[in-house]
Amino acid sequence: MLKVEKLSKRFKDKEVLKDLDLTINEGEVSVIVGRSGEGKTTLLRCINGLEKCDSGDVYINNKAFCTNGNYIEGKDLISVRKELGVVFQNFNLFPHMSILENIIEAPSRVLKISKEKAIEEGENILKSLSLEELKDMYPCSLSGGQKQRVAIGRALAMKPKVICFDEPTSALDPKTTMEVKDIIRDLAKEGIAIMIITHDMEFAKEVSDKIYKLEDGKLKII
Ligand SMILES: Nc1ncnc2c1ncn2[C@@H]1O[C@H](COP(=O)(O)OP(=O)(O)OP(=O)(O)O)[C@@H](O)[C@H]1O
Ligand SMILES: [Mg+2]
Incomplete structure (x- = not known):
């Protein structure tokens, strides 16, 4: 399970995420859509600690990864961090x-x-x-x-118990997109909580249990 509570993030004078809440239960696929620049990737980066949020909590599989903007460190970090997988848009393969x-x-x-x-x-x-x-x-x-x-x-x-995808189908043709959809649905069946960022509404409808729109720093279910 992934739980985000009251997460806020600003870059200088730009408030990108404002007291944002999100819960994704095990076996659930939640998709996040929203205009370019609304903060979708920033949310993902704050969830996995690549970017530090200013305030708020992040729980991964019921373990605190970030409490009031403070990310855990030391030996606990690996035990929590390994439960979260991230698949980046450009794949980042070696x-x-x-x-x-x-x-x-x-x-x-x-x-x-x-x-x-x-x-x-x-x-x-x-x-x-x-x-x-x-x-x-x-x-x-x-x-x-x-x-x-x-x-x-x-x-x-x-x-991992949670996997986040940033625009997993942006470089794929429609047939391959549907193959990725099937893979993701199979992962959900195994109990993994899945967050997907996408601009592809058709893919979003096919793959998701819930669709959220990120707007003005908050998520609204659509
Ligand atoms: N490291 C940074 N320093 C300053 N501003 C940043 C930084 N990272 C992101 N931003 C700004 O935060 C806002 C949200 O960016 P983000 O990349 O999260 O958007 P996005 O919703 O993922 O957009 P897209 O759909 O184009 O990928 C943008 O205005 C962006 O310029
Ligand atoms: Mg992005």
Whole structure:
């Protein structure tokens, strides 16, 4: 479950997010739409700590990640942070690593699981995303849809309870968009809470349980 309470964020004199509340339960897909510049990506960055909010709370799987604008640090950070996966718009794959290496990097380095175990789990994830034949290839030789699936696989390798997507289908054709929709619905069935930022209303309607519009720093259900 993801819970955001009274989150506020300003950049100099521009108040982007104002006492924003959001709860996404396990197995639920919530989509956030809104005009360009309203603060959708800023919200995602405040949720995962890439940007520090000014005030408000963020709970991931019922554990406090941020309390009144203060993000947790030290050893607790990893235990909370690993429960949150983020799939960025530009995928952020490591170009010098093969697809399988991209998938096993974080579980090996952060969770410190053995290489054999990481490879076994990584290969299972690749299979579930129909990517097993690409495991030794490098990101530069993949299509946009394949890169998107690898990026999802990389998030899944940490076994997160919450996954946030920033415009997951912006570079995809309609058929690949619907494949991504199916993958996301399957993740929800497994109990993951999912937040998706998109400009694609048709995709939003297909994939979501709830759609929110971000406007004037707050979310309104539509
Ligand atoms: N690091 C920053 N410093 C200053 N202003 C910023 C910073 N990041 C974002 N902003 C401003 O905050 C506002 C919200 O930006 P954000 O990227 O969150 O919008 P968005 O809703 O994701 O837009 P889009 O749909 O175009 O991706 C914009 O006015 C942007 O210029
Ligand atoms: Mg954005």
